[in-house]
Amino acid sequence: MDNAAVLTLDNEQLYRRLQQEKARRLQAEQALQHATEELARLARITSMGEFAASIAHEVNQPLAAMVLHAEVGLNALTHTPPQLEQARDALKLIMHIGASAGDVIRSIRGMSSKSSPVPTLFGVDDALREVLRLLRAELNKHSIEVCDGLALGEHQLYADRVQVQQVMMNLVLNAIEAMKDVHDRPRRLELRSTLADISGALRVSVEDNGVGVSAKLAERLFDPLFSTKPGGTGLGLSICRTIIEAHGGRIWSTSRQPHGTAFHITLKGNPPWTPPPS
Ligand SMILES: Nc1ncnc2c1ncn2[C@@H]1O[C@H](COP(=O)(O)OP(=O)(O)O)[C@@H](O)[C@H]1O
Ligand SMILES: [Mg+2]
Incomplete structure (x- = not known):
């Protein structure tokens, strides 16, 4: 083989090795990214456990309030004549409390999901x-x-x-x-x-x-x-x-x-x- 042919062969081999190296690096980067995401998810779940009591309180409170307002509403309706104004206010409150409790749940779900x-x-x-x-x-x-x-x-x-x-x-x-x-x-x-x-x-x-x-x-x-x-x-x-x-x-x-x-x-x-x- 003449010098030029040897050089081309060397170049080809170098190029192939470079491509292989690139593919390996890409794979390693993907694995690292995956591991980091998994680590982040695990840590989220761990700290979720730490404040589970806090969440229970946050959700129990609105539930208790909703039950209370539902009782008020029912009472208002059993009156003769029914106190519609009072019943409507109670329902509005239930709707409002329910919506903000929903917000809490959504943000908790967001924190624990894999994303x-x-x-x-x-x-x-x-x-x-x-x-x-x-x-x-x-x-x-x-x-x-x-x-x-x-x-x-x-x-x-x-x-x-x-x-x-x-x-x-x-x-x-x-x-x-x-x-x-x-x-x-x-x-x-x-x-x-x-x-x-x-x-x-x-x-x-x-x-x-x-x-x-x-x-x-x-x-x-x-x-x-x-x-x-x-x-x-x-x-x-x-x-x-x-x-x-x-x-x-x-x-x-x-x-x-x-x-x-x-x-x-x-x-x-x-x-x-x-x-x-x-
Ligand atoms: N606000 C803080 N005051 C004193 N030490 C802290 C504080 N935040 C973190 N540390 C120290 O840093 C360490 C690492 O914190 P972290 O990475 O959250 O892990 P963990 O809370 O599980 O120990 C803690 O163990 C503690 O020694
Ligand atoms: Mg900590």
Whole structure:
């Protein structure tokens, strides 16, 4: 074979190897993406278990209220003549309570289902307050005062609403766990949201006055499986970071004085984030 023929053969072999390498990388990337999604789903289910009591309370309350209003309505109808006005008011209340209980169920279902990121435009403060509502019973149980510094008003974000809520839920659950054994000061959870700069980037903070994190452990908080809790999964914060970074944002923690920990998130506002191709 002459030199030119050898060169062509080499090139062909190199090209084939490159193609094989590309296919292998693609496969590995797909497997990684699949594993990440599965991990996110598992962590969602775990934290679902943690606040199951909270959900039961959230759903039981409207059910009890509906039964009560139904009794009022029935009573009004058994009057002679029937008190139609009162019966109609009772039915309207039942409809209203039923609809908002339905909203709660829908958001819980969203958090536990296996889904890829679906970006939509949504009011950030609204979405964050919805998480607080779901955790209200848990917060009350531990006498935690919530200081609401959500200041974005109607400001909208283009992102996966459920995933952003999941991040919030993990951070608030961690804050509750960090405060529940504190007995020498009132327990306080502070939430803040603001515009970070003129590009429309957002900043959200979740701060507690709980047990805090030592400087030595601070670096490891976001590592998968790192947990200082007996039954902890150590996945919460690593999932938070995966979600925030997939949205082009950043998440980090700082220590608070004299007590507690703060978690901060920045999310790009404009131009809208587009999901990576799957
Ligand atoms: N608000 C907080 N205050 C103090 N420590 C925290 C806080 N949030 C997280 N941590 C620490 O980070 C670790 C990892 O948190 P996370 O990934 O959510 O896993 P898990 O809650 O299952 O332990 C926790 O075990 C805890 O030691
Ligand atoms: Mg956690």
